[in-house]
Amino acid sequence: QVQxxxxxxxxxxxGGSLRLACVASGRTGSTYAMGWFRxxxxxxxxxxxxxxxxxxxxxxxxxxxGRFTISRDNAKKTVYLQMNSLKxxxxxxxxxxxRTSWAVASFSSEYNYWGQGTQVTVAS
Numbered sequence: 316q317v318q319x320x321x322x323x324x325x326x327x328x329x330g331g332s333l334r335l336a337c338v339a340s341g342r343t344g345s346t347y348a349m350g351w352f353r354x355x356x357x358x359x360x361x362x363x364x365x366x367x368x369x370x371x372x373x374x375x376x377x378x379x380x381g382r383f384t385i386s387r388d389n390a391k392k393t394v395y396l397q398m399n400s401l402k403x404x405x406x407x408x409x410x411x412x413x414r415t416s417w418a419v420a421s422f423s424s425e426y427n428y429w430g431q432g433t434q435v436t437v438a439s
Contacts, residue, residue, distance in 0.1 A: 317428040319411045324433030327401055328370045331437075335396040337411030337430055349387060349394040350426060353407035353435075360423050362411070364396060368417040379405075399402045403439045408432040 323335040335351070350365035364375045364385035373385055384397040394411060412426035420426065 316342050317347075317413055319413060319428055321409065321411045321430045321433040324409060324435045324437060326436045329401060329403055329437055329439050331401050332399045333385070333401065333435060335398065335409055335411075335433060335435075337394045337396075339392040339394075339413060343392055343413075347413045348416055348419050349385075350412045350414070350420065351394075351396045352383060352410045352412060352423060353405075354410070355404075355407040355434075358407075360410075361407075362423070363423045365419040365421060366394065367419045371421045374419050374421060375427035398435070401435075401437045403437045406435055406437045408434050 318341045319339055321337045327333050346368040348367050351363040353359050353363050354360045362376050364388055366385045382400045385396040410432045411430040414426045415430040415432055
């Protein structure tokens with residue numbers, strides 16, 4: 316089993332920045348691809364960003380391209396999501412996910428393990 320714990324959420328003004336972190340523990344593997352998803356109230360779970368096991372392949376949702384940056388530190392078993400120029404529509408619960416494959420993926424069904432989520436609120 317793999318446990319994922321997110322941190323870094325909070326309240327920020329529109330235009331501000333937050334950095335989310337997700338620490339993995341348990342039967343982790345540095346060859347696992349990681350991803351960030353989000354879910355706003357009443358909305359479906361949405362892919363935000365994904366990163367392959369070595370960071371060589373990265374994918375973003377169109378809605379966050381140019382504003383969000385995903386990265387990972389395998390030595391620390393941590394994946395990050397730097398969020399800049401935040402908008403009210405970015406407000407959601409953000410989830411970290413891991414999959415038992417090295418390749419990046421965009422669909423939630425392709426991920427095997429999930430964190431509990433961290434709330435991001437953006438004030439306009």
